[in-house]
Amino acid sequence: MKCDLQLDELPPPAPVIAALRQARRALLACHEDPDPDCVGSMLALARGLARRGVRVTTVCPDPLSTALLQLPGAESVRAPAGLGEEGPWDTGIVVDCEPARTRDAWPYLASAPVVINIDHHETNDGQVGLVWVEPEAAATGELVFAVLSALPVELDPAMACHLFAALQGDTGSFQFDNTKARTLRLAAHLVELGASPGEISQALYETRELGYVQLTGEVIRTLRRSPDGRIAWVHLTREMVERAGLRDSEVEGFVRYPRMIRGVEVALLFRETSDGRVRVSLRSRGRVDVSQLATRLGGGGHMRASGCTLAATLPEAEARVIALVSEALRDGSLPRGEEHAPDLGLSQSDQAIRADLS
Template sequence: MNYSNAVTAVESARKILITTHIRPDGDAIGSAVALRRAICTKASGRERNPSVEILFLGEVPQVYQFIATEPVLLWGREVTEEQVQAGRLEEYDLIIVVDTSAIRQLPGIGEYLQKRQKGVLVIDHHLSGDGIGHIRLIDTGACAAGELVYGLIRQAGWPLDKTAAAAVMTAIGTDTGWFRFENASAKAFRIATELIEAGIAADDIYQQIYLSDPPERLRLLGMVLETLEILCGGRLSLIHITRDMLNRSGAKRSHIENIVNVPQQIGSVIAVALLVEEEDGGTRCSLRSKSLVDVNAVARQFGGGGHARAAGLTIPEGLPAAKAKILAALSRELE
């Protein structure tokens, strides 16, 4: 991976905006926080310090707030679609997009980024994308966007303090299922070793992310497990979440993260689909697989995408109709 153009772009910029996909997860948040921290620490004490801001297109889930402690811009609050159309983002010399290059995951700003003539750096590891960015650090073999951010920081020689190191660990740890998934490469383990040697407490980070759930999430999980269906001779599992389930449990939409992984504990299950009823009546679907099924290929049939073992999509129909379509698509893959 050649980082030289990215390093030059960052070091020559005076005002930088870092953003990521809607519904930011651990990799998105960790990558953005680590990058801002490294750039700002590098510039500390210099006569010309760059201004570096983060724009999140959704609320930061509670489990990740321990790394996102500094002020950020929030879509719909500090930045709106009307402002973007009026030129609000033109003030930034460089806009860095981490953990996606898909316009559908950047509502309100995706088309602007695609049309912008210069000053867009994309750092991503997903198979699907729309070619945005004038400088692209894209490696579909990377375990997480955090791996590429770490490589950029090291290649540039920017300092990596404990805050940035914890953010990188969050990014890589969450996208590899805390080093349990197929993408947990030898490089991922080497980076984790270097981060621990830099002084982070990996067990503390794990507890913050995975052992800090509110009771409402456990209530929601109980309801979800009651929807469990085992199909295709035990190889496919379907679960779903309705708006009513969220209301009755008191859970937030951010509490849905990682629930899709639970049915994978069943030995015979190869593929899992979690369908979530959206506020607009559509259905969001998360797909996972252990082997055999390329869920990215399935997701792309519906305009979504991701990775071979983890992908997502949205169907602009109600849950019953969406379920029928997903069941048919996954059943074909399991034939």
């Protein structure tokens, strides 16, 4: 069906549209720790390009969760290993992140003569290729819809499902204050095109393994608060994940519990990863811009929702991040210092990728 809704507030840059119209073989990638916005946006854009005759390959550096695999076409998303056999590509497309967060997929993307980066994170410095970074968008899915409209590509029900999932994911099911009237108009339009809010919500948020529900109680029992009650955090160890019989991709979302406590300004989740690092999720009620904190720690994101990964033990990561958040709350501003400093826990592999991009 024709994209007859126009997002005039979000016009795609002409060079990006021109490059996409010229693409013949495209590699699309999303970020580590995939979420509905990055996966939904990538799948919608890939399907749209395929409908224009482009040969597309989709890749994610981490496995998709069982929930995300319910999205149409998600089973085709590749891991970076062995990806070189499918090249070469004339266009590399990074969706919903800066290139460094595609990790092992980045060398393949960078091998393409044209690299395009479409994102809505304000921490994306936009230094690689043809870049469209629009922080005003509630989700990268809004930007992908604008791109598909400009190409133009007619949306089918599968693409409507992808983009609705993207919007729903990054707006907290339309509860966060990044939900604009434009976002709701687009969501309604996607429903008209065939997206089913009930089915998408059931697949992404209302269907979990028994181990996840049991793990929820265990995670909540790790809850701690700062003396003034403005910081609350929980943690998730490898032992806890393994005992629940879950994969890393199936243990997201627990940061919501410390965030809902009255009086908490910043909520944190510390999760040990399978490679010995600690993944940190940061959520703010608005007093602290956690995207700046995450950037200092080698990550990024949004003012109220960000993340980073630290090369540290769980106790070290907790002490480091809580001290940084405490200082930001005490001073009412971020501590001064050199961004991406190695002693803040950025892993050597991530440092190498960032150095290659600079």
